[in-house]
Amino acid sequence: MGATGGDDHQAAGMFSVTVTEKEVVAAVLPMHEHWLPLSNLDLLLPPLDVGVFFCYERPTSSTLTISSSSPATNSYNFRSMVGVLKKAMAQVLVSYYAFAGEVVSNSVGEPELLCNNRGVDFSEAVADIELMDLNFYNPDDSIEGKLVPRKKNGVLAVQATQLKCGGLVVACTFDHRVADAYSANMFLVSWAETAQSKPISLLPSFRRSLLNPRRPSCVDTSLDNMYVPVSTLSPPKEPAPDADQLVSRIYYVKADDLNQLQSLASSKGNKRTKMESFSGFLWQLVAKYCAIKDDDDDDNNNINNACKKISKMGIVVDGRTRLSSDLERGDVMEAYFGNVLSIPYGGKTVRELIENPLSWVANEVHDFLENAVTKEHFLGLIDWVEARRPEPAVAKIYCGGGENDGPAFVVSSGQRFPVSKVDFGWGVPLFGSYHFPWGGTAGYVMPMPNPAGNGDWMVYMHLLRGQLEFIETEASNFLRPLTCNYLRCLPASSN
Numbered sequence: 323m324g325a326t327g328g329d330d331h332q333a334a335g336m337f338s339v340t341v342t343e344k345e346v347v348a349a350v351l352p353m354h355e356h357w358l359p360l361s362n363l364d365l366l367l368p369p370l371d372v373g374v375f376f377c378y379e380r381p382t383s384s385t386l387t388i389s390s391s392s393p394a395t396n397s398y399n400f401r402s403m404v405g406v407l408k409k410a411m412a413q414v415l416v417s418y419y420a421f422a423g424e425v426v427s428n429s430v431g432e433p434e435l436l437c438n439n440r441g442v443d444f445s446e447a448v449a450d451i452e453l454m455d456l457n458f459y460n461p462d463d464s465i466e467g468k469l470v471p472r473k474k475n476g477v478l479a480v481q482a483t484q485l486k487c488g489g490l491v492v493a494c495t496f497d498h499r500v501a502d503a504y505s506a507n508m509f510l511v512s513w514a515e516t517a518q519s520k521p522i523s524l525l526p527s528f529r530r531s532l533l534n535p536r537r538p539s540c541v542d543t544s545l546d547n548m549y550v551p552v553s554t555l556s557p558p559k560e561p562a563p564d565a566d567q568l569v570s571r572i573y574y575v576k577a578d579d580l581n582q583l584q585s586l587a588s589s590k591g592n593k594r595t596k597m598e599s600f601s602g603f604l605w606q607l608v609a610k611y612c613a614i615k616d617d618d619d620d621d622n623n624n625i626n627n628a629c630k631k632i633s634k635m636g637i638v639v640d641g642r643t644r645l646s647s648d649l650e651r652g653d654v655m656e657a658y659f660g661n662v663l664s665i666p667y668g669g670k671t672v673r674e675l676i677e678n679p680l681s682w683v684a685n686e687v688h689d690f691l692e693n694a695v696t697k698e699h700f701l702g703l704i705d706w707v708e709a710r711r712p713e714p715a716v717a718k719i720y721c722g723g724g725e726n727d728g729p730a731f732v733v734s735s736g737q738r739f740p741v742s743k744v745d746f747g748w749g750v751p752l753f754g755s756y757h758f759p760w761g762g763t764a765g766y767v768m769p770m771p772n773p774a775g776n777g778d779w780m781v782y783m784h785l786l787r788g789q790l791e792f793i794e795t796e797a798s799n800f801l802r803p804l805t806c807n808y809l810r811c812l813p814a815s816s817n
Contacts (some may be wrong), residue, residue, distance in 0.1 A: 577777030
């Protein structure tokens, strides 16, 4: 397989990626084949694949953490590192057997997980580029389809890529119907712990009964505004030839700038979280672009019509801590493997968003989140799905707005992304990120922690090209394109 990269904000140059070997890695212990139903919350996910990747510098004696009994310690090279990854994968799949199965349809057409230990497709590749020449700012150019594998079979695919400098990229693609980011993070940490011969710190639980519907059910009608049966959706229209396209970019944000933004978003004693502040700030910028993008026509009617449009922003909420308050579930939800997500959203006119201060917008974000951060919301959502099965449903905001609606996007907090814990024995990643061009018509944004743990953020953004160009202009001192110059200046992680 050949691929080429471009140069955007940094001289990535042209490079090729060649897959040199493919192998299916199965669990090291035999497994009894069985079916694992997807929960009602899993069933809200369409068939989506999520990518995640980690970049490692060439190992040195100071970064090695594998035990001295390992032959890799004395002669560290790509072959030995791949051997560590594969051996640990075969071991960790014994506990994380869901990732070694495959999704198939049952008799009523719903997806189910067949736990048959078919294994994980594991590819080895070589890239004709050095780590510091990779264009992290533009992952569409340097990561998509090159360093992150396209999953063709099973639930999980992995690719390990050797770089010219001796560095390594480890990337995974997994089926979102089987795991959310929390579950994938659990797996990644366990895989790294296994590679270092450490005990797994958090064994996964697949107890689907934790998310059983109630009898009798109790559904809040407000959920009809958040989720929709797929059959009620209009078929997607072919985009115009000159239509703006969704693209992916990665930025970094300084901790001091985040603190200042949080101060601006907090008022009258109402302190807003960094997530609420950042989301409100981005919502304002996207609305402002909507209002002025037709300004070139010098048509006030266009501008006025744009200001009347409803712009929607959703925030992904993890329900584990909410459901853990139930004595029946207790602390088991911390280890639950699967999807425990909801995407509440707010809708405001473009005019409201751009004419009010950031503190007002942040309060609106806080208010629409408040109703969704409860145990009752998630129990009601489970019941809502049950009442409509086997009809598939999806989050309404995933499909964006209607034809006359304003822009829509979703923010998902990646602050628990454990990049500093994904150490397979040759050191902490220099950089790691999710890569999720999710296929919906709405945008998608994920802020993640800096690997050095200094409070800076890395922000993956999948928005319209025009929106991103406008945001880069308007917020150039806040959202900075991620370059290797920034990564070179990171202090060593204390983790």
